[in-house]
Amino acid sequence: MDFNPELNEDQIQIKDWVHTFAEDIIRPVASDWDEREETPWPVIEEAARIGLYGWEFMAEAMMNDPTGLTMPVALEELFWGDAGIGLSIMGSGLAAAGIGASGTREQVMEWVPQCYGSPGNLMLGAFASSEPDAGSDVAGMRTRAVYEESTDEWVLNGTKTWITNGGIADVHVIVAVVEPEYRSRGHASFVVPPGTKGLSQGQKFKKHGIRASHTAEVVLDDCRIPGNCLLGGKEKLDERLARVREGKPGNAQAAMQTFESTRPAVGAQAVGVARAAYEYALEYAKERHQFGRAIIENQSISFMLADMAMEIEAARALVHRAAWLGKHRKYKNAEGSMAKLKAGRVAVWSTERAIQILGGYGYVRDYPVERWHRDAKIFDIFEGTEQIQQLVIARAISGIRVE
Numbered sequence: 001m002d003f004n005p006e007l008n009e010d011q012i013q014i015k016d017w018v019h020t021f022a023e024d025i026i027r028p029v030a031s032d033w034d035e036r037e038e039t040p041w042p043v044i045e046e047a048a049r050i051g052l053y054g055w056e057f058m059a060e061a062m063m064n065d066p067t068g069l070t071m072p073v074a075l076e077e078l079f080w081g082d083a084g085i086g087l088s089i090m091g092s093g094l095a096a097a098g099i100g101a102s103g104t105r106e107q108v109m110e111w112v113p114q115c116y117g118s119p120g121n122l123m124l125g126a127f128a129s130s131e132p133d134a135g136s137d138v139a140g141m142r143t144r145a146v147y148e149e150s151t152d153e154w155v156l157n158g159t160k161t162w163i164t165n166g167g168i169a170d171v172h173v174i175v176a177v178v179e180p181e182y183r184s185r186g187h188a189s190f191v192v193p194p195g196t197k198g199l200s201q202g203q204k205f206k207k208h209g210i211r212a213s214h215t216a217e218v219v220l221d222d223c224r225i226p227g228n229c230l231l232g233g234k235e236k237l238d239e240r241l242a243r244v245r246e247g248k249p250g251n252a253q254a255a256m257q258t259f260e261s262t263r264p265a266v267g268a269q270a271v272g273v274a275r276a277a278y279e280y281a282l283e284y285a286k287e288r289h290q291f292g293r294a295i296i297e298n299q300s301i302s303f304m305l306a307d308m309a310m311e312i313e314a315a316r317a318l319v320h321r322a323a324w325l326g327k328h329r330k331y332k333n334a335e336g337s338m339a340k341l342k343a344g345r346v347a348v349w350s351t352e353r354a355i356q357i358l359g360g361y362g363y364v365r366d367y368p369v370e371r372w373h374r375d376a377k378i379f380d381i382f383e384g385t386e387q388i389q390q391l392v393i394a395r396a397i398s399g400i401r402v403e
């Protein structure tokens with residue numbers, strides 16, 4: 001099967017469905033939730049009611065799509081609506097993806113539905129890897145997981161930071177160190193079930209953008225979880241650690257394919273924000289008159305819009321192709337990183353240009369472009385910063401361990 005950028009009937013329907021939700025439900029309340037800096041529960045509830053927030057939608061979009069394009073198409077529309085609310089709806093997907101990546105079939109069946117709950121009984125998931133001293137440098141992680149054979153329990157201790165839905169989630173997926181001397185190859189992922197003692201929320205962050213999405217520290221203080229909450233199971237972990245002990249190489253290629261395959265989704269979110277700003281600026285430039293003509297009649301304005309249109313097309317093309325490559329596990333030159341890096345930059349640049357086109361009106365909160373500009377910056381930071389994407393691409397194209 002070759003890459004085909006055409007969307008199929010199902011994808012066109014999903015695109016229209018998410019767009020309508022973004023336009024009718026998200027946009028009217030986006031500014032309000034941004035100011036409140038709180039999780040927009042009524043919007044998530046509405047998303048659950050129509051089947052957009054739920055494990056069934058995620059499973060359908062991820063597994064029953066041989067093209068890989070369904071998820072980026074849906075995410076672009078959702079984040080076109082609003083990035084903070086979009087992340088509140090999609091944040092649980094990070095936990096679900098963590099469980100899907102490392103868990104057994106039974107663990108996926110048990111825990112993924114609990115990352116979402118159901119309409120009227122919403123639940124949230126959180127994925128916690130980052131720590132105060134271990135952001136880009138994941139190998140520097142300190143949160144420890146120690147196995148207690150007598151009780152068949154794992155005991156977790158440490159502090160996670162910048163965690164989307166951290167502390168308010170029902171299911172937390174925690175990455176922790178089992179064997180410190182093996183660096184990142186000594187890490188494992190754990191599910192902390194709802195209501196477990198010893199897990200609490202630390203500081204909740206007040207952010208520059210995506211303010212409707214909850215971001216906080218997660219503190220683990222002698223947090224005890226049953227042995228079967230180790231994702232993948234103890235036998236598999238012991239086998240993996242034995243291979244490291246014997247000096248056998250890890251499966252770096254498989255790990256690269258997994259990390260790369262989540263990046264186009266973040267790129268699609270960034271394209272949604274960029275497109276929101278471009279569309280708004282285009283309409284504004286047609287209506288705003290100065291010197292007796294619409295400002296779009298000035299080349300300096302219309303050329304900016306032409307460049308924005310081109311950059312957004314380019315970013316989307318990279319994102320869609322990278323999503324297809326991810327689906328077929330065909331990455332060669334870190335195309336997932338390329339897509340995320342390009343889309344993040346396009347979002348920041350396009351939203352800044354949109355402010356320029358609106359002039360003073362772009363700089364104030366009565367108009368949405370300043371919010372979109374604040375929101376856009378996150379795409380250069382989370383799920384791997386700009387520089388980390390460059391590092392991954394540089395290593396992939398050169399075969400050299402660039403530092």
Ligand SMILES: Cc1cc2nc3c(=O)[nH]c(=O)nc-3n(C[C@H](O)[C@H](O)[C@H](O)COP(=O)(O)OP(=O)(O)OC[C@H]3O[C@@H](n4cnc5c(N)ncnc54)[C@H](O)[C@@H]3O)c2cc1C
Nearest residue numbers: 127128129130135136162163164215382383384385387388
């Ligand atoms: C709103 C928000 C939500 C988040 N959600 C989650 C979440 O749900 N779960 C989670 O686990 N994490 C989450 N994160 C954490 C995010 O992934 C990290 O912030 C990110 O990985 C960067 O880590 P850091 O902030 O510690 O920056 P650092 O790693 O300290 O980087 C600081 C600067 O140094 C640069 N740098 C670092 N190393 C190198 C290098 N080797 N070469 C060149 N430059 C380098 C970086 O690019 C950056 O410019 C979230 C962050 C934010 C802000």
